[in-house]
Amino acid sequence: MALSSRIISVVAAATVAALTLSGCGSSDPFGSSASSDGGGSSxxxxxxxxxxxxxxxxIYARALNDEGIxxxxxxxxxxxxxxxxxxxxxxxxxxxDYSGNLLQYYDAxxxxxxxxxxxxxxxxxxxxGVGVLDKAAxxxxxxxxxxxKTSEDKGVRSLADLGRLGSHVKIAAPPEFAGRAYGPDGLKKHYGVDVTLxxxxxxxxAATVKALTDGSVQFVRLDSTSPLIAANDLVRLDDPEQLILAQNVVPVIASDRVNDKARAVIDRVQSALTTDDLMEMNARSANDKESAQRVAVDWLKKAR
Structure with a gap:
């Protein structure tokens, strides 16, 4: 990952908007040479x-600590x-958080x-009092x-095809899915299918996927970066009605408790984070059982 070439514009903006960050112009933008917390508490x-x-x-916390915050x-x-x-x-x-879901949470x-x-x-x-910093790619x-098998046997390749599974279908998803804009009500509104959560x-x-593979449900909601998708040869359903919005990673902050120096550090992390990174890190967590801390530290080392 060539971080330096991916953060040039962010560094320039941060230089104007924030306090000068040690190492901003170097090839190691997350180097730990700062000694101040930037004037704020932890x-x-x-x-x-x-x-x-x-x-x-x-990743956010380690990057901040590496800059003395x-x-x-x-x-x-x-x-x-x-x-x-x-x-x-x-x-x-x-x-x-994720931009589209957070938007629908506040403005359905x-x-x-x-x-x-x-x-x-x-x-x-x-x-x-609540704000967001730069969105990541x-x-x-x-x-x-x-x-x-369901996709091939029933011809189900899109959410618009769910009716081919019957007039009433079951989905395995987290409990809060019931109230989401893309939950049962959204599926009924946009695709005309009655869904039981x-x-x-x-x-x-794994338990969600097991409910699908053992036939307890007809489809599931998963994060698109989950390593379980490829591991179980699952088929993603198209969403022609765009029920799911763009979902860029965004840092959500308490505006009065995160100062300019901290914001600039996190914005530089955001400029480097990619979807491929998420997929790789999730695989290490799920398949290799590595700790979140170990995965985060390794990403920052690679990003230097």
Missing amino acids: IVVGSANFSESEIIAR RASVKANIGSREVYMKALEDGSIDMVP DSTAVSENDVYKALGKALPD AQDADSFYVTK VPVNDGGG
Whole structure:
């Protein structure tokens, strides 16, 4: 990963907008040569209750610490309903999220779909005191999958084909899926299919996939960067009605508790993070059982 060439524009902007960062002009932008915390207290970075979120949170915290900004991680807080409340009540100061889902959380009626439109709309939809930093190129979208056998035998390649599975179908997904814009109500509205949720509280993990492969459900919701997709030869269903919006990784912050120096550090992380990175890190976590901290540290070393 050639980080230096990918952050030139961000570094230039940060030089104007933020305090000067040690190492900004070097080939090691995350080098630890700073000694000040930038004038603020320790930053608590939260994460949702799945491994990718924790890995990104630990990347943020480690990058901040490497620049002399005290940071810690509060991992596996829960779903968006829980960690956004924690951000607003001061329990955490920053949390990684995904642009489209966060937009729909605050504005379910938004018509934005593309990366830039979603990002702009998100900035306007957030409550007072909450902001987002730069979006990453990295995306991880909620997506829907069937087994390869179901796809081939029933001709199901799109959400528009779900009716071929029957008038009423079951999906395995996290409990909070019930209230999402792309949940049962959204599927009914856009694709005319009645869906019953079979809640599986493992963040789209092995238990969710098992419900599909053992025939308990007809399709599942998984993160598009999950290594379980390829491992189980699952088929992603097209979404012609664009029920799922662009889902770029975005750092959500408490605006008054994250200063300019910290923001510039995180923006440079964002400029380097790719979808391929997410897939590689998730595979290490799921397949190799490596800790989120180890994976995060290795990513930062590679990004130098």
